[in-house]
Amino acid sequence: xxxxxxxxxxxxxxxxxxxxxxxxxxxxxxxxxxxxxxxxxxxxxxxxxxxxxxxxxxxxxxxxxxxxxxxxxxxxxxxxxxxxxxxxxxxxxxxxxxxxxxxxxxxxxxxxxxxxxxxxxxxxxxxxxxxxxxxxxxxxxxxxxxxxxxxxxxxxxxxxxxxxxxxxxxxxxxxxxxxxxxxx
Numbered sequence: 001x002x003x004x005x006x007x008x009x010x011x012x013x014x015x016x017x018x019x020x021x022x023x024x025x026x027x028x029x030x031x032x033x034x035x036x037x038x039x040x041x042x043x044x045x046x047x048x049x050x051x052x053x054x055x056x057x058x059x060x061x062x063x064x065x066x067x068x069x070x071x072x073x074x075x076x077x078x079x080x081x082x083x084x085x086x087x088x089x090x091x092x093x094x095x096x097x098x099x100x101x102x103x104x105x106x107x108x109x110x111x112x113x114x115x116x117x118x119x120x121x122x123x124x125x126x127x128x129x130x131x132x133x134x135x136x137x138x139x140x141x142x143x144x145x146x147x148x149x150x151x152x153x154x155x156x157x158x159x160x161x162x163x164x165x166x167x168x169x170x171x172x173x174x175x176x177x178x179x180x181x182x183x184x
Contacts, residue, residue: 005066008050009074012081017051017073019044025073029080032121032141036072039065079141086150088136092157092165097126097134104136108157108167116153121145135170 011017015029023038038044042065043054053070055062078084090097096107102124104116118124122140136153140146150169159166161177168174 003067005053005055005063005070007070008052009070009077011046011049011051011077015077015080017046017077019046025076027073027076027080029077029141031080031083034076034079034142036069036076038069038073042066042069075143079143083139083141084143084146085137085139086146087170088138088150088153088167089170090134090136090167091159095134095157095165095167096128097136098128099124099126099136104153106153106156109165114156116156118149119145122149 012029015027018026018028020026023040023042023044025036025038025044027034027036041056041062043056045052045054051073053066053073055066090106090108092109094107094109098105099118102118102120102122104118104124104126106114106116108114118138121142122138122145125137125139127135127137138146138150154167154169157166159168159172159174161175162179164174164176
């Protein structure tokens with residue numbers, strides 16, 4: 001039995017979960033509304049502030065979806081109550097980040113600045129302090145969209161293994177390589 005799948009999702013006060021036709025789960029809370037299509041084989045049961053997912057058989061496909069959809073619904077509930085935040089750090093001389101609303105202006109060592117439109121569902125904030133690397137903070141209620149946008153920004157200049165220059169997540173451990181060894 002899936003350890004994640006059999007664990008019920010707690011529904012905090014202020015959050016409503018509705019199960020529509022074709023297993024469309026809608027989660028509404030103080031920070032917004034999220035929707036997720038659930039496979040028709042997985043059954044959802046709401047019992048006094050707990051949401052349980054039940055799978056019909058022990059097939060590999062059903063076991064995999066059981067844990068997946070439980071995790072997705074758990075992330076939706078957490079997103080509409082607390083929200084998610086990810087921070088990116090720009091490591092490199094002359095690397096800069098600025099934003100006007102949801103338009104991100106990045107200087108990443110190319111001949112031109114990169115203008116990146118952040119989706120309106122997310123909130124972007126840039127921090128530039130003297131003596132520290134510029135930081136980009138993205139926050140929103142949709143964890144999947146947040147991760148996708150962060151990965152896209154990181155792919156604009158991935159951290160290289162020799163000096164570690166590039167866009168990286170805060171707290172990300174990079175595998176570093178030794179440079180050329182000295183002469184004879």
